[in-house]
Structures are given as structure tokens and as C-alpha cells.
Amino acid sequence: MATKRDYYEILGVQKSDDVNAIKRSYRKLAMKYHPDRNKEDADAAERFREVTEAYEVLSDKDKRARYDQYGHAGVDDQVNDFWARGGFQDSHAFRDFGDVFGDVFGDIFGGGGGRSNRGADxxxxxxxxxxxxxxxxxxxxxxxxxxxxxxxxxxxxxxxxxxVPCRTCGGHGQVQMQQGVFAMRRTCPECHGNGKKIESPCxxxxxxxxxxxxxxxxxxxxxxxxxxxxxxxxxxxxxxxxxxxxxxxxxxxxxKKHSMFERDGADLYCDMPITFPQAVLGAEVDAPTLDGRLKIKIPAGTDSGKVFRLRGKGVPDIRVNRTGDLFVRVNVAVPKKLSKRQEDLLRQFASEAGDEVYPERESFLDKAKQLWDDISGEVK
Structure with missing residues (x-):
């Protein structure tokens, strides 16, 4: 007869470890070697049996004390009785395993008694x-x-x-089936776990x-x-x-996508146009917020793309429990049409600033006519 391995070694724990450490190790190993997860592995069932037997002894205070003092000889009679009574399905090892892994293995480890099915979310x-x-x-x-x-x-x-109580499972909602040395419980196929049958439907x-x-x-x-x-x-x-x-x-x-604001967490971002004079000379302008318009000061000499931060004008965010800020980026709008006076003033400004600008010239048609005359002269 093969020599039994040390129970502490089987569970990978120390003699000084408490019952909680033993339970954690057992659950991990029972999950690893359970036959339903290792149908292709012939050794898994034996490893699972070994792990269960070790836990059955070390998780019981009296059995553990006898094992620590006398080794396997001190508990062999009780271990043999444990397997004779049905083993895993009637043990606290079964209950401890089922409490944690019932959802993983479906209905294999369900407790006794019929249960009604919960409605879908x-x-x-x-x-x-x-x-x-x-x-x-x-x-x-x-x-x-x-x-x-x-x-x-x-x-x-x-x-x-x-x-009326289901005749297949006796009203328990589960049936027991044998798989090798293990007796497993599964949801009753007749009542689907309810434990009852309806003979006269509504x-x-x-x-x-x-x-x-x-x-x-x-x-x-x-x-x-x-x-x-x-x-x-x-x-x-x-x-x-x-x-x-x-x-x-x-x-x-x-x-929904907003026409003006982009959201990033609790913060909001938006673009706002300002005029060239406002950027150069400074101004007080109305900035958009979710609460309406808010006046902000544009300092003289503001560059296009400058960002102004309006604290507390973002949105609340339930994930971070704070209200964010609003970031307003100003863009200097270039006018597409100018009056004669506006153009003259800008040219005067450019001249005094030493900037080179296009001089006043003929209309597009005049320039096109001049280009045609030049080409015609070269041909002649």
C-alpha cells in the first residue's frame, strides 16, 4: 500500500498556519483539481480526493490535534468512516467549497431546498x-x-x-448523482430547481x-x-x-453630442472667437457656460489659442465627487471683408509697425488683363 503524503504538504501550508490559511489553500486546490474542470486528466480526481481528505482532517480541531500527535494512524479510522458515509458530499469540505465556488460550477454545489428562479435584469x-x-x-x-x-x-x-412537491427530487430542487467516488448534487431537471410542480396551470x-x-x-x-x-x-x-x-x-x-462643449471627466472645453481689436487692445467679453454667459477679461495682446480657465464652471462628476472647470480657448477671428476706412487704418497700422503688406492694386480682372498683355507682347 502506498504511503500517504503529509496533509500539510498536500495543502501547501505550515503546521503553524491557522484554519483560515488552511481553508484558503483548500479552496484554491479544490478549484484546480475538481473533476468537472479536468475531465481529460485522469489524475485530477485522485488529487481532488487527496486534497479533500487533508482538509477534512486539518480543518477539524480535534482531528488535527490527533494527526499532529500520531500522524495518519491517529485519524485513519475517522478518514475511512468519512469515505464510507459518502465522503465529499456530506462533509464540511463540501459546504466550504460550495459556498465559494457554487457560481463557478453552476448547480453542482447548490444547497438543499427548492429555490425560485430570480427574474432577469x-x-x-x-x-x-x-x-x-x-x-x-x-x-x-x-x-x-x-x-x-x-x-x-x-x-x-x-x-x-x-x-405540489416535485416527485423527482422530493421537493428539494436538486438530485444527487454519483461520479466515481464523488456524489454530486445537480439542479433537478424536472422542476428546474423550484422543488415544486404545477399540475393545474393558471x-x-x-x-x-x-x-x-x-x-x-x-x-x-x-x-x-x-x-x-x-x-x-x-x-x-x-x-x-x-x-x-x-x-x-x-x-x-x-x-448627446453638444454643439459647443466637449466634456472630459468633470471638465468642459470650448472654443470662443474674439476680434482682432479685442485681442490687441483687450476687452471684456461674454463667455458661454452651462449656466448662461459669464463675462471674462481678455488682456491686451492676447494670442490666438490662449486658454482661460473658469474654475467651478465645469460639471459635477459622481466618479470623483467634484465639480470641474471650464476651459475657454480664444481664437482671433480674421475679418473677410473690410470697409475702405478700416482697410486704410490697418495699412497705417502696418506701416507704423514696419510690417510688409500687399500694396493697393487693381482688381482681379485688371491683374488678369495685365498678365495677358504681358504674354501677348512676348509672343510678338
Whole structure:
């Protein structure tokens, strides 16, 4: 007979480690070697059995004390009895493993007793303006969804009758099946985990316990939501079948593109044109904000592209719990048309500044005529 390995070595723990460290190691190894995850590995089942046996001893205070004093000889009788009683499925190793990994392995590790199925969560996309997202808004929605059947009160059974315990699982919602040395529990295929069957279905919901409808509800969207933010409304999802718990509603915010502002987190950015005289001489101008216009001072000699920061004029952001700033970039607008006086004044300014500018010349047609005459003279 092969010599048994040391239980501490199997779990990769030290003798000084407490039960929490042992439990953490067991869960990790049980996940790694579970037969359902290693169907191609013939050794996995034996490793899983080994890990389970080690945990069954070291997680029990009395068994661990006897093992520490006498080794395997001190606990062999109890270990043999453990496997004789069914092993894993009746042990606290099973319960500890199932508590953590039930969601991973589906229904293999479910606890006893029938359970109603929870209704599905719903998602609703809501388009909002930047202003509404910044200030918050109450919206009224109409959501198509399943609700509990009013005729049977969600039970699925015809009024005057009741669901009966499932004969396949005895009302537990689970059936036990043997896989090698392991006895596993799975969701009952007959009642789908409910533990009950409906022999006389409700005629309004066909036994499902729910009906399709459209429900209106008002929801407050908080200020500071961002594009892609999800607002959860508990209990407003789909009703669960046959009286199961109701799911939740998730409102997904989609922000419309703004004609003036770009948003980056809590901050806003925009471009604002100013005139050449305002840039040169300085001025007080109206800058756009989400709250209306705000006067800002443009210093004399302001370059095109200069950015002005208006603190606290951005938007709230629920992710960072602050209100951002507004960054206004000014662009000097070049006039496309000038009056004769404006042109004369600019030429005078350019002359005094020593700038070279195009002199006053003929119209485009005059210049074209001159070019044609020059070409004709060369040809002659």
C-alpha cells in the first residue's frame, strides 16, 4: 500500500498556519483539481480526493490535534468512516467549497431546498443632454417587462389549487448523482430547481406566474452622470417565474453630442472667437457656460489659442465627487471683408509697425488683363 503524503504538504501550508490559511489553500486546490474542470486528466480526481481528505482532517480541531500527535494512524479510522458515509458530499469540505465556488460550477454545489428562479435584469438606454447630465433630471420611462400574474398571485397555479412537491427530487430542487467516488448534487431537471410542480396551470399566465406588460415609472437621474453610466433601480426588472424574486433595472446613460462643449471627466472645453481689436487692445467679453454667459477679461495682446480657465464652471462628476472647470480657448477671428476706412487704418497700422503688406492694386480682372498683355507682347 502506498504511503500517504503529509496533509500539510498536500495543502501547501505550515503546521503553524491557522484554519483560515488552511481553508484558503483548500479552496484554491479544490478549484484546480475538481473533476468537472479536468475531465481529460485522469489524475485530477485522485488529487481532488487527496486534497479533500487533508482538509477534512486539518480543518477539524480535534482531528488535527490527533494527526499532529500520531500522524495518519491517529485519524485513519475517522478518514475511512468519512469515505464510507459518502465522503465529499456530506462533509464540511463540501459546504466550504460550495459556498465559494457554487457560481463557478453552476448547480453542482447548490444547497438543499427548492429555490425560485430570480427574474432577469433589464437594461434601458436613455439619451440625455449635457445640461441634464450636469444638473440631474427626473425622467418618466415606459418599460416593457414581465410582472407577477395578478390572477394566480405569481404562483403559476390555477386559483384554488397549489403547486405540489416535485416527485423527482422530493421537493428539494436538486438530485444527487454519483461520479466515481464523488456524489454530486445537480439542479433537478424536472422542476428546474423550484422543488415544486404545477399540475393545474393558471390560464392567464400558462403556469409561468408572470405576464407581459408595459410599466411606467419615474426615475431621478443624479447630477454628474457620464456617458455609459448605469443607474440601478432595484426590483424593477423582470419578475421571476412562479413567484421568483424580481430582477433589477439598469438605466444606461448616453450623452448627446453638444454643439459647443466637449466634456472630459468633470471638465468642459470650448472654443470662443474674439476680434482682432479685442485681442490687441483687450476687452471684456461674454463667455458661454452651462449656466448662461459669464463675462471674462481678455488682456491686451492676447494670442490666438490662449486658454482661460473658469474654475467651478465645469460639471459635477459622481466618479470623483467634484465639480470641474471650464476651459475657454480664444481664437482671433480674421475679418473677410473690410470697409475702405478700416482697410486704410490697418495699412497705417502696418506701416507704423514696419510690417510688409500687399500694396493697393487693381482688381482681379485688371491683374488678369495685365498678365495677358504681358504674354501677348512676348509672343510678338
Amino acid at each position: 433589464l437594461r434601458y438606454q436613455l439619451e440625455m443632454t449635457l445640461e441634464d447630465a450636469a444638473n440631474g433630471r427626473e425622467v418618466e420611462l415606459e418599460i416593457p417587462k414581465h410582472v407577477g400574474c395578478g390572477t394566480c398571485k405569481g404562483s403559476g397555479a390555477r386559483p384554488g389549487t397549489n403547486p 390560464t392567464d399566465c400558462a403556469g409561468s406566474g408572470r405576464v407581459q406588460t408595459k410599466k411606467k415609472l419615474k426615475v431621478r437621474i443624479p447630477s454628474g452622470v457620464y456617458d455609459g453610466a448605469q443607474v440601478r433601480v432595484g426590483g424593477e426588472g423582470e419578475a421571476g417565474p412562479q413567484g421568483g424574486a424580481t430582477g433589477d433595472l439598469y438605466i444606461v446613460v448616453r450623452l
